[in-house]
Amino acid sequence: MIAKVIVDIPSKSVDFTFDYIIPSRLQSMIQVGMRVVVPFGHRTIQGYVMVITEQPDNSIDISKLKEIKEIQDIKPELTQELIELTDWYNNYFVTKRISMLEVMLPSAIKAKYTKVFSVVDSEAVPLQLQRRFNEEGHYLYKTAQQNDDLATIAPLLKNGAIEEVTILSQKLSKKKQRAVRVIEDFDYDAVLGSLEKSPKQYDLYAYLVDERHHTVMLKHIEEMGFSKSSVDTLTRKAYIEKYDAIVERDPFETRVFEKDEKQLLTSEQQQAFDAILETIKTHEQRTFLLHGVTGSGKTEVYLQTIEEVLNLDRQAMMLVPEIALTPQMVLRFKRRFGDEVAVLHSGLSKGERYDEWQKIRDGKARVSVGARSSVFAPFKDLGMIIIDEEHESSYKQEDYPRYHARDIAQWRSQYHDCPLILGSATPSLESYARADKGVYELLSLPHRVNQQAMPEIEIVDMRAELSAGNRSMFSGQLREAIQQRLDRKEQIVLFLNRRGYASFMLCRDCGHVPQCPNCDISLTYHKSTDQLKCHYCGHRETPPNKCPSCESEHIRQVGTGTQRVEELLQEAFQEARIIRMDVDTTSRKGAHEKLLDDFGAGKGDILLGTQMIAKGLDFPNITLVGVLNADTMLNLPDFRASERTYQLLTQVAGRAGRHEKEGEVIIQTYNPEHYAIKDVQDNDYTAFFQKEMNYRKIGKYPPYFFMINFTIAHKDMKKVMEASKHIHKVLLQHLTEKALVLGPSPAALSRINNEYRFQILVKYKNEPALHEALKYLDDYYHDLYLKDKLSLRIDINPQMMM
Numbered sequence: 001m002i003a004k005v006i007v008d009i010p011s012k013s014v015d016f017t018f019d020y021i022i023p024s025r026l027q028s029m030i031q032v033g034m035r036v037v038v039p040f041g042h043r044t045i046q047g048y049v050m051v052i053t054e055q056p057d058n059s060i061d062i063s064k065l066k067e068i069k070e071i072q073d074i075k076p077e078l079t080q081e082l083i084e085l086t087d088w089y090n091n092y093f094v095t096k097r098i099s100m101l102e103v104m105l106p107s108a109i110k111a112k113y114t115k116v117f118s119v120v121d122s123e124a125v126p127l128q129l130q131r132r133f134n135e136e137g138h139y140l141y142k143t144a145q146q147n148d149d150l151a152t153i154a155p156l157l158k159n160g161a162i163e164e165v166t167i168l169s170q171k172l173s174k175k176k177q178r179a180v181r182v183i184e185d186f187d188y189d190a191v192l193g194s195l196e197k198s199p200k201q202y203d204l205y206a207y208l209v210d211e212r213h214h215t216v217m218l219k220h221i222e223e224m225g226f227s228k229s230s231v232d233t234l235t236r237k238a239y240i241e242k243y244d245a246i247v248e249r250d251p252f253e254t255r256v257f258e259k260d261e262k263q264l265l266t267s268e269q270q271q272a273f274d275a276i277l278e279t280i281k282t283h284e285q286r287t288f289l290l291h292g293v294t295g296s297g298k299t300e301v302y303l304q305t306i307e308e309v310l311n312l313d314r315q316a317m318m319l320v321p322e323i324a325l326t327p328q329m330v331l332r333f334k335r336r337f338g339d340e341v342a343v344l345h346s347g348l349s350k351g352e353r354y355d356e357w358q359k360i361r362d363g364k365a366r367v368s369v370g371a372r373s374s375v376f377a378p379f380k381d382l383g384m385i386i387i388d389e390e391h392e393s394s395y396k397q398e399d400y401p402r403y404h405a406r407d408i409a410q411w412r413s414q415y416h417d418c419p420l421i422l423g424s425a426t427p428s429l430e431s432y433a434r435a436d437k438g439v440y441e442l443l444s445l446p447h448r449v450n451q452q453a454m455p456e457i458e459i460v461d462m463r464a465e466l467s468a469g470n471r472s473m474f475s476g477q478l479r480e481a482i483q484q485r486l487d488r489k490e491q492i493v494l495f496l497n498r499r500g501y502a503s504f505m506l507c508r509d510c511g512h513v514p515q516c517p518n519c520d521i522s523l524t525y526h527k528s529t530d531q532l533k534c535h536y537c538g539h540r541e542t543p544p545n546k547c548p549s550c551e552s553e554h555i556r557q558v559g560t561g562t563q564r565v566e567e568l569l570q571e572a573f574q575e576a577r578i579i580r581m582d583v584d585t586t587s588r589k590g591a592h593e594k595l596l597d598d599f600g601a602g603k604g605d606i607l608l609g610t611q612m613i614a615k616g617l618d619f620p621n622i623t624l625v626g627v628l629n630a631d632t633m634l635n636l637p638d639f640r641a642s643e644r645t646y647q648l649l650t651q652v653a654g655r656a657g658r659h660e661k662e663g664e665v666i667i668q669t670y671n672p673e674h675y676a677i678k679d680v681q682d683n684d685y686t687a688f689f690q691k692e693m694n695y696r697k698i699g700k701y702p703p704y705f706f707m708i709n710f711t712i713a714h715k716d717m718k719k720v721m722e723a724s725k726h727i728h729k730v731l732l733q734h735l736t737e738k739a740l741v742l743g744p745s746p747a748a749l750s751r752i753n754n755e756y757r758f759q760i761l762v763k764y765k766n767e768p769a770l771h772e773a774l775k776y777l778d779d780y781y782h783d784l785y786l787k788d789k790l791s792l793r794i795d796i797n798p799q800m801m802m
């Protein structure tokens with residue numbers, strides 16, 4: 001037998017499969033998708049089995065092939081589907097296969113780990129084999145391969161008598177907790193008889209006898225009302241013992257989930273539900289755009305359709321922009337589906353992530369909720385894929401290998417013949433345009449559940465405030481509204497738009513602004529550490545006391561960070577309890593959730609925050625949402641600036657009045673006439689869509705044109721210019737006259753980390769030779785990068801224009 005293997009070397013020159021002989025001792029175990037150890041040149045490296053065949057291709061001389069040395073997995077980590085997905089992806093988006101395989105797999109499997117066999121049903125395992133297992137009931141996978149035991153083990157693994165266990169090293173190892181159990185060998189009834197005089201001990205012992213096949217944690221015993229002293233007494237009498245039990249790392253383990261009952265759908269929800277259900281039942285690929293205003297019950301539609309999928313014994317995958325920002329969403333899923341839910345996100349430790357991945361792979365969890373990379377979850381029979389807040393830019397991975405979760409989800413839904421649901425209150429222009437043309441099926445939820453009105457939105461012209469002499473960052477109207485809510489004991493959310501808005505240092509005498517020595521950008525001032533930092537290269541320095549340019553002492557911080565706003569706010573409303581949520585207050589694990597819980601429990605009057613409070617917040621007592629600076633994003637050099645502004649403001653506004661109490665939204669802006677702001681006020685997405693489409697048409701931007709952004713970077717400006725010219729020439733040779741090739745020109749950020757950056761932008765509709773050009777350029781510059789660090793970044797359908 002022959003295995004075709006992709007080797008773990010991130011280089012274009014070896015980005016295809018190599019043939020290896022599968023030695024007979026490994027034949028019973030090997031499967032497609034497993035990781036193997038193979039000889040490669042003079043080295044021994046890891047690889048992934050992509051294909052298994054009986055015979056090699058005719059052209060290959062079998063006597064020259066080398067053997068696979070070792071198999072690293074007991075069950076394959078990659079499914080056949082994921083392997084096919086890499087093939088498609090690498091062709092289309094010019095990436096290396098090995099890089100794609102690496103983003104798909106949870107990073108824990110790249111960490112140190114040991115795979116072992118463990119006996120489940122000892123009666124089914126021959127004695128001879130049982131002797132190989134150690135005291136903990138483990139048999140090292142590596143040793144089993146050396147002992148040639150795989151052929152004996154393979155059938156036992158299949159029928160469940162033996163299972164695979166992965167032991168991750170140190171940090172990743174299983175968490176342990178004190179637990180209690182009865183000591184066996186006693187006649188339980190006799191012990192119970194002797195305890196009749198002390199009812200507390202009797203009850204505890206009886207309980208532990210009943211639960212003797214389960215792990216009972218010490219802390220749960222105490223939570224249940226048994227006393228610590230009963231535990232200690234029984235331990236002293238040697239009827240029970242304490243020990244360290246391994247606990248499953250479940251990030252939500254300490255929570256008790258009250259089961260959440262499903263709601264009777266409104267007629268709008270029902271229509272959406274019926275349309276989706278139909279395709280689930282008929283096993284049909286279709287992409288739906290679920291356009292529903294905030295609070296229209298989209299999540300309830302997701303939950304109920306997922307239930308249908310589970311009833312058909314299939315699986316469902318739900319993507320959210322960022323899990324840490326949507327704890328309430330995860331809770332709703334846990335409440336509805338309990339242990340069926342695997343939660344995948346970057347906040348988990350490697351080990352936790354791997355646990356969740358394995359639950360999915362082994363069919364123990366049939367629903368996943370996760371951020372971007374969970375789109376690769378190893379489900380085998382998907383019945384539905386949902387992308388919530390589909391317009392969010394976090395679905396695009398900006399680092400190599402660049403991918404958009406929407407593209408992957410689309411491919412997977414085709415593979416599984418199942419529906420893909422894109423949900424949003426503010427769909428991306430691309431998606432809405434597709435729905436408009438009938439490529440996607442549009443499902444609309446234009447009203448909030450229970451006939452709640454959308455909140456009243458007011459726009460405050462900050463220019464007028466300024467000319468009336470108000471230099472503070474709170475308009476008269478907002479001040480009044482805040483005071484009113486404080487008096488009524490209602491809650492307020494204040495939003496500070498951080499994008500395009502940072503605090504920096506400025507000399508009042510000469511106008512000098514400290515710049516990063518490595519990049520063409522001003523340094524940002526961080527009050528918490530009293531440092532100037534560069535957000536692009538990480539450079540940091542202590543702020544100067546004197547202006548480095550004119551020696552004046554009048555150099556100080558300008559621009560207003562959240563911390564400063566908090567101080568100003570406190571000065572203005574001394575009795576208010578303020579909870580601030582930004583990168584600084586939420587960097588610790590769990591901090592985000594804690595702050596939200598506090599606010600939900602009424603421990604704060606005002607929640608002041610940045611982008612991270614725009615989503616998912618759903619508290620009944622919020623009746624006022626204030627946006628301090630609506631337009632800082634409008635001026636960014638990005639054709640999506642208006643779209644992003646519209647989306648963000650709509651999301652923020654949606655936090656108000658989601659329950660019985662009416663909500664009010666106040667938006668402060670210097671551009672009150674801009675359509676991206678006015679259409680938010682009217683809550684009119686289609687009006688915004690039409691104006692924005694018009695602008696895109698004139699500017700030849702997506703969705704009218706596709707775009708590719710080439711960024712060329714090197715420390716030597718001359719080399720950047722030469723390479724740019726070469727790329728420009730290659731593009732012109734391959735493209736038709738209908739395509740536009742713009743540039744080369746210096747990038748918006750023309751120098752990062754001492755590297756000069758040039759850009760070429762291609763806009764096109766239909767270019768048969770484009771892919772050939774991309775492949776050629778990618779290969780060519782890949783080699784140059786290895787030789788000379790000259791880098792070419794090819795960003796297909798770019799989300800960020802900087």
Ligand code: ADP
Binds near residue numbers: 263265294449
């Ligand atoms: P969205 O995801 O569109 O913002 P949600 O699904 O979160 O909307 O629904 C908003 C609120 O309305 C939630 O508190 C939810 O529990 C409730 N809700 C949703 N559907 C119904 C329904 N059919 N009947 C009653 N309440 C509902």
Ligand code: ZN
Binds near residue numbers: 549551
């Ligand atoms: Zn100066």
Ligand code: ZN
Binds near residue numbers: 535538
């Ligand atoms: Zn820098």
